[in-house]
């Protein structure tokens with residue numbers, strides 16, 4: 001813990017952390033020492049972890065990188081935070097992210113952008129950009145993240161680390177500041193599939209306080225790490241990987257597929273025609289849910305309250321206007337529009353129907369393949385400001401949102417470097433609850 005606290009201090013310019021409290025970290029480390037000395041230690045006891053600032057924490061401020069929640073102290077720990085603490089992990093602090101997890105480059109934080117350790121002019125990905133930057137720069141051995149439409153997988157790809165978005169419903173959402181509740185999934189960014197598999201085992205399990213938490217027995221996610229890929233069928237959606245894909249990213253993925261073939265996997269061509277509708281469906285559904293979730297920030301119960309106002313309506317208007325940045329405002333407007341009388345059927349209902357078709361298409365595909373390999377992004381990490389137009393930013397989520405809409409697990413892992421010096425990522429997607437197999441496949445490549 002002392003080692004990482006020192007590194008965090010030395011690499012402050014990355015702006016990966018939003019709240020660091022050494023005394024709280026060292027108290028948890030002392031408790032870990034006590035458990036180790038008294039023989040109560042488990043495999044994770046004493047290992048540091050940092051949390052995306054979407055998870056609420058009792059001992060560190062919880063802001064969702066929004067002015068709306070600046071300095072907010074939660075009365076409880078998110079379930080995931082509590083589970084990792086119970087396992088003996090030592091919290092290093094809270095990590096920067098896009099405001100309310102809305103974004104792809106961590107440029108939407110109210111507390112400043114996060115830098116990519118590979119190139120300070122490049123984004124670290126988003127929204128879990130503090131998590132990816134911290135892991136890539138060695139400011140935490142592993143970090144939590146959240147993935148609603150790609151926010152673990154894309155930053156992992158942009159920084160050359162491994163990210164796991166588990167099956168929706170597997171980790172608890174209690175204490176995750178809500179963006180789009182039917183999509184929000186907690187996960188991890190770490191240095192390897194093995195690290196992620198080991199820690200993920202401690203952050204799943206039924207949570208009666210989360211209505212969509214699945215009730216399944218605990219599982220050893222490390223069980224397939226040495227199994228290899230012999231006999232596995234890997235589907236590749238070639239038609240989807242054409243237009244707009246950087247040729248070096250495509251070539252890196254082909255190289256990986258050849259290696260899998262050498263190891264005995266079978267590469268199968270698949271088509272996912274409906275998945276290509278993922279972006280419009282995602283931005284209708286996610287904004288609709290965000291507009292509802294963010295209505296709780298009204299200046300009354302918690303969060304920012306305007307200093308001056310005339311009456312209660314004026315107080316709410318001013319508080320929301322001052323507290324939210326432009327991206328949450330844009331999404332509240334879009335979401336309110338698609339849910340409004342007269343547009344609900346045309347947009348929201350239609351999006352829900354296409355969402356079902358996308359999920360069905362994946363389930364059909366997984367009858368003939370064990371996993372799908374595809375890019376995470378069309379290119380590598382971009383320069384600050386290069387993806388500022390909201391429509392082009394939304395369109396760049398094409399490879400990550402379909403799996404989110406279907407609630408599938410996905411692992412994003414490093415796949416070499418581009419000639420521009422920035423890391424390339426690839427993702428493996430699986431049917432619900434096949435995380436262990438995905439970890440095994442990732443380990444066979446790593």
Ligand code: GLN
Nearest residue numbers: 101103147148149150151
């Ligand atoms: N880039 C996507 C968005 O802006 C995904 C965000 C996320 O997964 N939290 O909504």
